[in-house]
Every structure is written in structure tokens, then in C-alpha cells.
Amino acid sequence: MQLYLDTGDIQEVEEALAMGVLAGVTTNPTLLTTRGPVDFRDTIQRFCAIVPGPVSAEVLATSHAEMLVEALEIGRWAPNVVVKLPMTVDGLKTLHALREREANISTNVTLVFSPNQALLAARAGATYVSPFVGRLDDISHDGMAVVRDSVQIFDQHGIPTQVLAASVRHPLHCIEAAKAGAHIATMPFRVLMQMVKHPLTDLGLDRFIADWVKSMGEQGVVTPVAGTVR
Numbered sequence: 267m268q269l270y271l272d273t274g275d276i277q278e279v280e281e282a283l284a285m286g287v288l289a290g291v292t293t294n295p296t297l298l299t300t301r302g303p304v305d306f307r308d309t310i311q312r313f314c315a316i317v318p319g320p321v322s323a324e325v326l327a328t329s330h331a332e333m334l335v336e337a338l339e340i341g342r343w344a345p346n347v348v349v350k351l352p353m354t355v356d357g358l359k360t361l362h363a364l365r366e367r368e369a370n371i372s373t374n375v376t377l378v379f380s381p382n383q384a385l386l387a388a389r390a391g392a393t394y395v396s397p398f399v400g401r402l403d404d405i406s407h408d409g410m411a412v413v414r415d416s417v418q419i420f421d422q423h424g425i426p427t428q429v430l431a432a433s434v435r436h437p438l439h440c441i442e443a444a445k446a447g448a449h450i451a452t453m454p455f456r457v458l459m460q461m462v463k464h465p466l467t468d469l470g471l472d473r474f475i476a477d478w479v480k481s482m483g484e485q486g487v488v489t490p491v492a493g494t495v496r
């Protein structure tokens with residue numbers, strides 16, 4: 267399972283890239299405007315320039331005709347941009363029209379809440395479908411079941427569309443999505459950091475350093491590679 271960041275913050279993207287774990291980025295209108303108004307095209311192009319993988323950018327129009335114009339425009343912004351379309355009748359029509367006109371533009375159908383929606387999006391030609399796990403959990407439905415069922419249906423019927431687990435809220439969602447066979451999980455930077463951290467790692471490291479200093483002295487310890495610990 268590949269790991270994406272779900273963010274509108276380029277510094278978070280840079281930090282995750284530096285750790286070597288980031289395969290792509292998803293954005294949405296909420297995330298992009300968290301800190302106020304932005305230049306949509308400029309922001310997405312800046313993301314696309316530094317991310318060596320797909321970057322999803324969502325259309326804002328809701329009617330098929332307007333959505334298609336917007337999707338064609340976004341699709342020209344960068345080679346790695348992915349046009350994100352909502353799981354609506356107009357979204358499906360736009361997806362189909364895009365496939366007919368510009369087969370090389372990748373698409374991500376968002377706001378997917380059922381396996382049937384995932385199947386429809388896949389049959390209309392989506393590159394990715396994004397089940398929203400956390401938002402289903404929020405209303406006491408099993409969000410991960412949509413990921414699991416979509417993966418099974420796509421596998422069983424040889425459908426190449428990738429399942430992108432979205433609305434990931436905590437590290438357990440990542441583990442469950444990976445076990446369910448999701449191709450990708452997209453998560454807030456906070457969740458990525460939670461995946462990195464373990465209290466026993468921190469305790470273990472503190473102990474190693476403390477033992478080294480105890481034995482070697484407090485004056486400034488030279489490490490085997492000639493750097494100083496303190």
C-alpha cells in the first residue's frame with residue numbers, strides 16, 4: 267500500500283518527502299483553504315513540481331458541462347496532476363467524457379461511501395476511487411468495509427481502478443486499509459507522525475544515550491563516527 271498525504275500544506279509535503287515515504291498527495295477545497303484564500307492553480311502546480319507522484323486536485327463545479335471544462339483545465343496543469351471528481355451523476359458523466367476526449371488524464375472519484383459507488387466510478391473509467399473511511403465511522407457505519415469490499419470486487423472482476431482509502435483519521439485505519447488490500451491510503455500529516463512514533467522507541471533511545479554517557483563520561487562524548495553526542 268502506498269502512502270499519500272491528504273493536505274494543503276506544502277511544508278508537510280516537503281517533510282514527508284524528506285523521510286522518503288511519500289508516494290503522492292491528495293487535496294480538497296477544505297484543506298487548500300484552511301489558512302485562507304489561495305491561488306488554486308499555483309498551489310497545485312507547486313505541489314506537482316515537488317511530488318514525484320500523483321497529486322489530486324478537485325473540481326469545484328457541480329454541473330457536468332462546467333465540470334468538464336474545469337477538469338480539462340486542471341488536467342493541463344502538470345503531468346502528474348489527477349483530476350478529482352465527485353461521485354455524482356454529473357461527476358460520472360464528466361469522467362466518461364474525459365475518458366473519451368483525454369484518455370491520458372488520470373482521475374480520482376471522491377466522496378465514495380459504498381461499494382456500488384466504487385464499482386460505478388470504476389466502470390466509468392476512474393483511475394482511483396476514494397472511499398471515505400472516517401466519515402462513515404462517524405455515522406456508526408463500518409468505513410473500512412467499503413475499502414475491503416471494493417478491493418474484493420475489483421480483484422474478482424479484473425478491474426484496474428485503484429482503491430485509495432481516504433478520510434483516514436488514525437494509525438489503525440492505515441493498518442486496516444493495508445490489510446484490506448487498499449492500493450493507497452491518504453492521511454493527514456498528523457497521522458503519518460503517529461505512525462512514526464512509538465513510546466518504546468523513544469524510551470529505548472533515551473536509555474541507549476544515557477547508558478553511553480554514563481559509561482563514557484559527561485564531558486561530551488565522541489561517537490564512533492566522530493560526531494559529538496552532546
Ligand code: G3P
Nearest residue numbers: 272294400401432433434
Ligand atoms: O480528502 C478527503 C478526505 O480524506 C477528508 O477526510 O477527515 O475530512 O473526513 P476527513
